[in-house]
Amino acid sequence: MLYPNNIKKNFTKINNHANRGMDLEYLLEITNQYYIDKDIAYIYKKPTPIGIVKVDYDQRKILEAYFQKPSTLDYNGIYKGYYIEFDAKVTKQKSAFPITNVSSHQITHIKHILKAKGIVFLLIMINDEYYVFMGQDFIDFINKNERKSIPYSYIKEKGYEIKYNFTKGLDYLQVIDKLIGE
C-alpha cells in the first residue's frame, strides 16, 4: 500500500473525486491479490512517480517531493504468457467519459502496446458500473470522432461490464479470457 490508512482517510475528506479513484484502486488491489494468491496472474500497480526535491541522506528520508503524472498506464503484468496493461479511470459524469482523463502520453503508450501485440485496456467506472474498454476501441473512437468525450451508451455497447464480486473484486480477466478465446 502506497498510503498509510490515516493518509487515505484524509484524501477522502479533502477530495471526493480522488476518493472515488481510490475506491476503484482498492477493489483492484483485492482482485490482483486474488490473482496472485491463486497463481492466476501477476499484475501490479506501478508506484506513483514522485519528483524528489529534497532528501535527508543520512536518514534516507524525503523532505520535499511532488506527485508526477505517469506516462504509461498504472497496472501491468503477465497472464498466461500475455502482456497485460491497463489503467483505472473514474468519472463522475453520467452521460460520457471525458477523453482528457487519459493523458496524451498515455494515449501514445496505448498505441505502442497495441503495436507490440500486448493486451491493453481502460477499466472505466461510470454511473457506479465498471467496464473493460479495450485499447483498440478507445483509439478507434479517438480516430473517428471529434468529440472530447465517449458517450456512456458507446461504452455500454463496446465495453464489457464487470460486476463486483466479494472474493474477486473486479474480475477483469474473465473478459480477457473471452477475447483470448476468440
Add this chain to the structure above:
Amino acid sequence: MLYPNNIKKNFTKINNHANRGMDLEYLLEITNQYYIDKDIAYIYKKPTPIGIVKVDYDQRKILEAYFQKPSTLDYNGIYKGYYIEFDAKVTKQKSAFPITNVSSHQITHIKHILKAKGIVFLLIMINDEYYVFMGQDFIDFINKNERKSIPYSYIKEKGYEIKYNFTKGLDYLQVIDKLIGE
C-alpha cells in the same frame, strides 16, 4: 528521470555503491529509450516505491516520505508480444555475486513470472562487465547450492555478456532474440 541532476550528484558523493547502480540505470535508460524510439520494445523502469507519511494537500506536496524496497523487479514491458521483466544488479565483489542482492520477495516474484511463461532475468554488472543472467538459471542455482553467492565463473558460463554500445547502451534484447529463436 526520478531524480533531478543535483540530487543525482549528491548521491554520487555520498554513496559510491549506489552510484555504480545509478551508472547501470543510466545505461539502461539509454537502451530503453533507444528501443522506444525505434519501435522495438516498450520497457520501462518502475518508479521507486515511496512510503508517504506527511503531505501538504493544498500544494499536493510531500513533506515526509521514505524509500521502500520493491517486491517485483525494477523493469518490465513488452517485446514482440513477449512479457519481459528484469532487474539491474551491481556488485563490487570480483569473485562472486551475493544472492542477498536479490530480496526474498524478488526471488518469489521471479518464480511467479517463470510459471506464467514470462521472460525474466537479472542484468548483472560484475568486474565492469555486463551479463544477462536468466531467471531460470538463477532459480536453479539457488535450488542446487547452499552457497550465498554465485561465483563469477558461473555467471560467465551461464550468463550472456553484453558489450556497451554508444548508441544502444546495453542492448540486452539481442540475447533475448537468440533465446526466443531457440
